[in-house]
Amino acid sequence: MVRAGLQEGILGRAVGNGLIDLQVHDLRDFTTDRHKVVDDTPFGGGPGMVLKAEPMFRAVEHVRDTRGTPDAVLLPSPQGRRFTQAVAGEYSRRAHLVLLCGRYEGVDERVSTALVTEEVSIGDFVLSGGELPALVIVDAVARLVPGVVGDAESVVRDSFTRGLLDHPHYTRPASLRGLDVPAVLLSGHHGEIDRWRRQQALRRTYERRPDLLADEALTDEERQWLAA
Ligand code: SAM
Secondary structure: OOHOOOOOOOHHHHOOOOHHHHOOOHHHHOOOOOOOOOOEOOOOOOOOEEEEEHHHHHHHHHHHHOOOOOEEEEEEEEEEEEEEHHHHHHOOOOOEEEEEEOOOOOHHHHHHHHOOOOOEEEOOOOOOOOHHHHHHHHHHHOOOOOOOOOOHHHHHHOOOOOOOOOOOOOOOEEEEEOOOOHHHHHOOOHHHHHHHHHHHHHHHHHHHHHHHHOOOOOOOOHHHHOOO
16 A cells, blocks of 8 residues: 555655655564564453554664664654644654554554654544555655655645645636636736735635634735625
8 A cells, every 4th residue: 555655646756756765664574473473462451453562663673774763753643743734844854754554453552652753643533554644644744855846836835834725726728617717817917816816815714724824924904804
């Protein structure tokens, strides 16, 4: 799942261009028993299985020995710090990250105690494994690495990056099924277009995520316009 996901789109191109380097390791390669067992039943009883700690420790030691000490070892977990665009920005400034993928009931707690720098949650819901969260984190972080997204300006304009949600986007044709593109976008007047986009971003943020506006520096005119 992870290998396939990393080969696609912007991530795949970024790897091809040498802008980022992604390695996937199979925990089973770090077991010592004949059956390559990575899970076991929980101490204390109860349902499900727990991922064993030792293969995780050995996997990270292998990474350390072959590629140097990572800047952070992240464990995707519903109990972790909420992953946001700001957190993605933090991670994009680290040179070397390791993400450990949990499964089943989770990972032996000693991994969190002694190996993990930070647990990261991609939202208040529970997935069956850490692979999709790892892909989510890698994608969000990689697109903030300079050069990964062709047009740097588009990353700066994305939702959350400047605090607001993004403005709406349209492309050709200018009219379809009785739906017209706002005239200002066809005007060629860049000052007016920028003003319209800022107003739309403000309006959307106000309607959909008013919590984000708390930190936004608004002009008096924008305040009046929003209140209208
Ligand atoms: N028993 C755990 C709990 O309730 O906190 C849930 C384990 S979950 C079924 C298995 C694995 O999926 C976790 O160890 C974690 O790696 C991953 N996972 C599930 N939901 C996640 C989320 N919202 N964010 C990040 N990782 C998640």
